[in-house]
Amino acid sequence: MATSCGYEFQLRHFRFESADESNFYESQWTTCKTVFVIYRTVIFLFHWGWLIAGWVLAKLDHYYTLTNWSVFFTGLYFLFAFVTSIYGITIKKEYSGPKTDPTLVTDQSSTTSGILKQGKLNILHQVTWFLHVISTTYALYVVPVYWVTVAPSQTAEKRAMPISVYKHAVQLVLLLIDFFVAAIPTRWVHVVYSQLMAFAYAIMVVIVHFAGVSSRVYGFLDFEKNAGTAVGILIAATLLAPVILHSIYFGLYHLRMLIHRSTGNGREPDAATDSSKHNAAPSHDNPAFSL
Template sequence: MLIWQLQLVAMGLSFIVTVLYWTLFNPKFSVYDYNSHAINFVIMMLDFIIIAIPTRLLHFVYMALLSAIYCIFTAILHGAGYTSHVYSFLNWATNPGLSAGICIGITFVATPLVQTLFWCVYLLRNYLGDKVNPTTSNMTSQHVIMTPQYRSVEAGKVNPSFQ
């Protein structure tokens, strides 16, 4: 369960960081910037599609919680006199209103939207998987199996084909 949530949070936040980096920071396109921001998300998205982990809409709260913790942490760093920004658009010293707006937007708008996007990809992945191989279904839990013979859920039983 923990790995499941951490993977979804990491994937969602990597997408948000990538979008914010390329839209607000707007750097020159260098190999380093491309590798550290864009490739990260591409690899995580491929992992998401290949591994076939389940995705739930309400799990955006974990991503939102981590976003809020990060924003509070940067504000505390600023209040303590340390450099509080990694990116210029999240600089509490020069523009606290913009920083607060970005934090609120990420926490309450971006995280639900990104989770909805990944949930739609999850549904599409399951739909295509059922079309490609209709005799088996995607497992939606580690503890529940879908038996291909009856297309029914049997909790706690082992599929004979796995023995």
């Protein structure tokens, strides 16, 4: 399966517009909104239970660690995803029929009763999509960095603390499960948003240093002992790491769609055919993909 640079680098992809609204209301594997709402409710409550527990135990941690940023943005994502799924099951109009890419819809100004226009995402969808990008990237960065650079210097008792295990392992597992359950697409150009958030975190670390709060966020990020190394790490973490991590998710998105097609659920309708005359199964896919 493949995609094209011409498709991926379209301007509309930068604006979180190139998806169908149902991508946020339904799973990749079923169009039953009720099932999806139940899933969203469970995962939202589960994560927020741990998030609140982390706040209660805040005296053992610091707000400026990347781990806490990651858990917080994951919480925001699950919150908005939950609210969006509720919105999807309560709106009166819903899209019926095969799901094609919004670019294949030549007249988005006209609608038929009972049909939801494709490509018209509102702010709720767009914020959910943005948080999806940020939370997945943060978690995939935090977990390996923690176990490779931080965990070895901690006591076994501290590593085994339930809240630590959740933040540095379970959270990523939940996001990976969600990545394959949900139908939210992955656009490679969204890597710029991961870079922007990484830049925001780097600025925060610098402010924390100069404000005298802490010059040592992690052992490898110590402005007092080696400012040059710390600056170099922040630059690499801002420019290079998001590209690598987001590319991994982009590859996983390809894998998800390959599995989706292999199960017989990914048949794309003919763009030149009137979809109302067919009963093809809905497909959350990128039409640039081809087998």
